[in-house]
Amino acid sequence: MASLRFDDPLFATYAVAATLMILKVIAMSWLTVVRMIRANGGFRSPEDLRRTPLNPHPSPAQLEPNDGVERIRRIQLNDLENIPFFLAAGFLYILTSPSLLAARLLLYGYVVSRLLHFLAYLTKQTHEVRAALWTAGSLILLYLTGRSLLAALGI
């Protein structure tokens, strides 16, 4: 069984993949902030229209959906539908004692698929490109989960 030690290559593989994915999600929050500042809008709460030092000239238009901000929010929602489950499934998967090569291909492959999905979504590629990259990640997630379920059932 994989230990939970960072000097165990299997656990380190998981920890690298997991932390990169968490950093990716955090980056989406910050990117939302950056785009709201740049657009001076895309806000969501009525109180965001109060006059403050950071918003000296409030206007109702600031509460309207902003394309650039909404795009990052859609990307982030897609992350929320996928990454928390990768964090759990990847953890269970390394406890099944896979080969280091398989673990690296699957976990780092997942990270790459999500980063490319982000780039495709950000740069407005066609639905097909985005869907193909999402599918690659989802199939890896399905495998990690299914493999762990079989191990738990003793199969």
Add this chain to the structure above:
Amino acid sequence: MASLRFDDPLFATYAVAATLMILKVIAMSWLTVVRMIRANGGFRSPEDLRRTPLNPHPSPAQLEPNDGVERIRRIQLNDLENIPFFLAAGFLYILTSPSLLAARLLLYGYVVSRLLHFLAYLTKQTHEVRAALWTAGSLILLYLTGRSLLAALGI
């Protein structure tokens, strides 16, 4: 303390419940895709209206909310509000060394409550039915979390 070994019945109970819940969430993503294909709509991004081999006759109506697609999205959002926290709370709970019977009742009970909640939501049962099933799951989650907090406080 429960070990993190799949041949430990307590850990295996957690791993089975956790992977079933992850598979459930993945299934929601695929069901959304299936319904978008069947409805030929329910899309969310402007670039999804580009003419491509998979969307040869794009139309602005494809970006309008589609009832069938939105229903699965609401179910999935409800999953996001619940299942990631079950994955963490269930893990902490088995580390409190509960009896195997209690662990099975609670963790498998949670899984059953969420699957029934899904069926009730999908088949448009009344709010009461859906709420009762959600409540059952939420109370189990509350217990798992509270029990782990007490263990962590040494109570």
Add this chain to the structure above:
Amino acid sequence: MASLRFDDPLFATYAVAATLMILKVIAMSWLTVVRMIRANGGFRSPEDLRRTPLNPHPSPAQLEPNDGVERIRRIQLNDLENIPFFLAAGFLYILTSPSLLAARLLLYGYVVSRLLHFLAYLTKQTHEVRAALWTAGSLILLYLTGRSLLAALGI
């Protein structure tokens, strides 16, 4: 390395912080329910307009967004963008064997930042107050994740 035993102060620190955050998220779901009952509205599904013992006088207005309900939903969405990742990053962080003092400051500091963020959002403080509290939590999360990544890379 931290053990996964509740009598290990490092693990207990994580378990207390994690369970408090999970309880916070569960509370948001229940608060949404309370506000929907009080407003007799803020529902989302067409079937919620059926006449039932709990909704004897249904009206289409019950499906319109309700300010008080939507506020809790926004708070909960913000939780979903943050707390699942804290649960994973905090777990990896305590496996890096930090000092107990550092762990307590960071993990309990995160909990406090999220509880204050909730209060600021609930009581409609200005965007600046809310943003400052969110930022404090996000920076802690960034540190926990970055520290774990460095440990996994052997740096």
